[in-house]
Amino acid sequence: MITLVSKDIEEYSVEHTTKLSKHLNELIDITKETRDDYGMICGPIEGTFLHFLVMISKAKRILEIGTFTGFSAQMMASALPDDGELITCDIEESTSAVAKEFFVKTKLDKKITQKIGPALETLKSLQGKFDIVFIDADKENYVQYYKRAMELLSEGGLIIIDNVLWGGKVLNPIEETDKAISELNELIKNDNKVKQVVLPVRDGMTLVMKSA
Ligand SMILES: C[S@@+](CC[C@H](N)C(=O)[O-])C[C@H]1O[C@@H](n2cnc3c(N)ncnc32)[C@H](O)[C@@H]1O
Numbered sequence: 001m002i003t004l005v006s007k008d009i010e011e012y013s014v015e016h017t018t019k020l021s022k023h024l025n026e027l028i029d030i031t032k033e034t035r036d037d038y039g040m041i042c043g044p045i046e047g048t049f050l051h052f053l054v055m056i057s058k059a060k061r062i063l064e065i066g067t068f069t070g071f072s073a074q075m076m077a078s079a080l081p082d083d084g085e086l087i088t089c090d091i092e093e094s095t096s097a098v099a100k101e102f103f104v105k106t107k108l109d110k111k112i113t114q115k116i117g118p119a120l121e122t123l124k125s126l127q128g129k130f131d132i133v134f135i136d137a138d139k140e141n142y143v144q145y146y147k148r149a150m151e152l153l154s155e156g157g158l159i160i161i162d163n164v165l166w167g168g169k170v171l172n173p174i175e176e177t178d179k180a181i182s183e184l185n186e187l188i189k190n191d192n193k194v195k196q197v198v199l200p201v202r203d204g205m206t207l208v209m210k211s212a
Contacts, residue, residue: 047075054079059131064088066137070099129154136162156212165204
């Protein structure tokens with residue numbers, strides 16, 4: 001798991017954060033056992049923070065780009081009211097199947113709809129408005145995801161973007177992925193129609209609020 005703080009501080013913070021449910025710990029264990037890329041799970045601190053954001057904002061409709069095995073989707077959906085809805089997109093069938101198994105196990109499947117396929121295509125087919133959009137998929141498409149998310153977002157809604165500091169590589173972007181994230185960070189910085197904060201949590205998260 002990528003984190004910008006020391007391992008000791010990260011562990012201390014996790015220890016003092018509300019414990020995860022049995023099912024979420026089981027999901028992390030299964031993902032670790034079966035996937036080399038298990039570090040893609042956003043983890044307990046960011047996940048719990050997402051849960052808080054959904055509760056505080058009283059969001060009812062959420063769009064997630066990047067399901068993986070469904071950890072962040074569960075963290076957010078469990079904070080939605082009974083009539084709330086979360087749509088989550090991913091291109092990969094095998095991880096989406098694991099996610100689905102756990103959505104059913106936790107009965108969150110009633111609130112969660114999975115869309116399998118390239119997220120840009122899925123986003124074209126969706127209708128707004130969403131109260132929260134969480135962007136956590138392929139970085140090369142971040143700018144396009146952001147632009148479409150803005151169209152689908154309600155006034156006063158929130159876009160949350162993960163990995164915006166990209167292990168510090170945004171300070172000196174070299175690879176295409178570094179440049180894509182850096183481009184989005186500049187786009188948001190220069191957009192006077194939004195308010196944003198870049199949090200150096202885990203690998204960096206930006207919260208962007210669309211003006212009401
Ligand atoms: C960082 S993981 C998401 C982690 C998840 N949000 C969590 O915290 O548990 C990124 C996901 O984006 C998906 N992805 C990559 N390219 C995609 C694309 N073009 N369309 C949809 N999903 C894509 C990958 O399959 C992967 O599951």
